Amino acid sequence: MKNIMNQKPDYEKELRNAGIRITRPRRIILDILTSTEDHPDAMKIFHRASEIDDSISLSTVYRTMNLLEEMGAIHRHAFSGGPSRFEQAHGEHHDHLIDIDTGAVIEFKSEKIEQLQEEIARSLGYDIVHHRLELYARKINRSS
Amino acid sequence: MKNIMNQKPDYEKELRNAGIRITRPRRIILDILTSTEDHPDAMKIFHRASEIDDSISLSTVYRTMNLLEEMGAIHRHAFSGGPSRFEQAHGEHHDHLIDIDTGAVIEFKSEKIEQLQEEIARSLGYDIVHHRLELYARKINRSS
DNA sequence: ATTCCAGTTGAGAATCTTTGCAACTGACGC
DNA sequence: GCGTCAGTTGCAAAGATTCTCAACTGGAAT
Structure with missing residues (x-):
């Protein structure tokens, strides 16, 4: 583990x-x-x-x-x-999902997204040095 | 134009x-x-x-x-x-590519990335309220 | 046009963060 | 170990941003 x-x-x-x-x-x-x-x-x-x-x-x-x-x-x-x-x-880079109700931060990483980012940057004539991806989200089924 | x-x-x-x-x-x-x-x-x-x-x-x-x-x-x-x-x-939401040498900001949007974000959030039990994606990049072929 | 009230404002206090500066201290060479 | 000095620190003050709250106001209903 x-x-x-x-x-x-x-x-x-x-x-x-x-x-x-x-x-x-x-x-x-x-x-x-x-x-x-x-x-x-x-x-x-x-x-x-x-x-x-x-x-x-x-x-x-x-x-x-x-x-x-x-x-x-x-x-x-x-x-x-x-x-x-x-x-x-x-160690390595992670992206973040932030629970806007509690402030909890969940790390995740998507190879696919990173790849798409590279493609986009390249098509604009750039090389990515670093990036920041933050999803501000709310738990599903939350009794608001 | x-x-x-x-x-x-x-x-x-x-x-x-x-x-x-x-x-x-x-x-x-x-x-x-x-x-x-x-x-x-x-x-x-x-x-x-x-x-x-x-x-x-x-x-x-x-x-x-x-x-x-x-x-x-x-x-x-x-x-x-x-x-x-x-x-x-x-107008509508865009993500950003920031030129780390000049500070210039380029707006872009990728339907694919947005979709992947939704999937990731959902798999973690969340709904995205909003998000921020910023690519810090450097122009290709830049004579540093 | 008048009433009504939730949304908005201005003023100042409170909170969060950075800065200026004199005193201090790691790390390097002896 | 000792001296040196640029990097670092603590403190106080300044700067940036949010909050509290009583007074005010847009716009929907009448």
Whole structure:
């Protein structure tokens, strides 16, 4: 039973390779991200980090989130109203289905869709560097 | 020579059909959006609107932007750091290919992809409410 | 034209996120 | 181990966006 969700990528290595320093705050934040199953927002990460080292600032959490997002190590989900929530990317790329009632995020991947995207881009004279596909959906049979 | 970019959709009609009221602030904001070539942010729209009616509030600009975005009448481009910028969508829903070198946005639509999305959502027990597909790409043969 | 009321607004407070800057600290070379 | 310095941090302040709520208003019904 192979489960992609259990992989713990070595972010420190990735960061080092990208020429980015491993600092105490960053290590703590990375630990939190790799050891959680939920999709915490910046404030929640800040609180958890504060329990380990109460000198960490919220700014640093935000800065680290932006850094990791640019590296592709995490995904940001922005819900209308509430704060952005984050989750670690699991190695390869996934697309997302977001439950607009609960905020739950389901990862999926469709080889067919990826292929169609390539075709479309090529026909427009482009090569895809990366992409984002998000389906905002509602559970079928939901007693509204 | 049909060019989608030159159509000026009748947003008032669309809004009315969606059961949404045409108020003075909304009419002014819609006029600004349909008569501009650039991609203004909320503050810029607010300033332009204020010149026409200085009682309009920034809140209303933001609220109207969210409303129009949900309707698919405009697109929001969020740049890291700066405020979101908006541009009118042209008629029906489109997906986007963003040139990561120039920031140019190309609209496209693939019936096949939309269909696959529906299938995926359904197989996960969901109905799609709306979706976002963005391809970040680079022109082929670009002398980097 | 008048009434009515759910939808909308403006103002300001609240919330979320980024930024400026002085102090601090990893990582590298010695 | 020690010095160095660009990268990083914490804090406070600014910036961006949403929310609360009482007052207002479009447009349907009369």
